[in-house]
Amino acid sequence: MPNITTDAFDAWFASPKDMRAVTxxxxxxxxxxxxxxxxxxxxxxxxxxxxxxxxxxxRVYFVLRRIELVV
Incomplete structure (x- = not known):
């Protein structure tokens, strides 16, 4: 199932303060x-x-849309 991420998630993921949390x-x-x-x-x-x-x-908030996972 492919996923789509939001800009807010991408920004958090790109500059982590806690690598274990990101992993x-x-x-x-x-x-x-x-x-x-x-x-x-x-x-x-x-x-x-x-x-x-x-x-x-x-917390990871998500919506399922048909075959996509939106994070």
Missing amino acids: RTQVRIDRAENGKFGDRSPVGEGVSEMRIHYGPGY
Whole structure:
């Protein structure tokens, strides 16, 4: 499943303050591309979040559109 990212996500991903957080986030997105979302929860209007239990806790918000993952 291909993914599309937002400008805000791209900016955060391009200048990380915590490389481990970025790596864990990328692993979660890679798994989601294969249909393995793990710990996730709907937050409303078609948007869901994947929770990453690391450091202060990170969230990846996404929408599924047909065969695309929008992060």
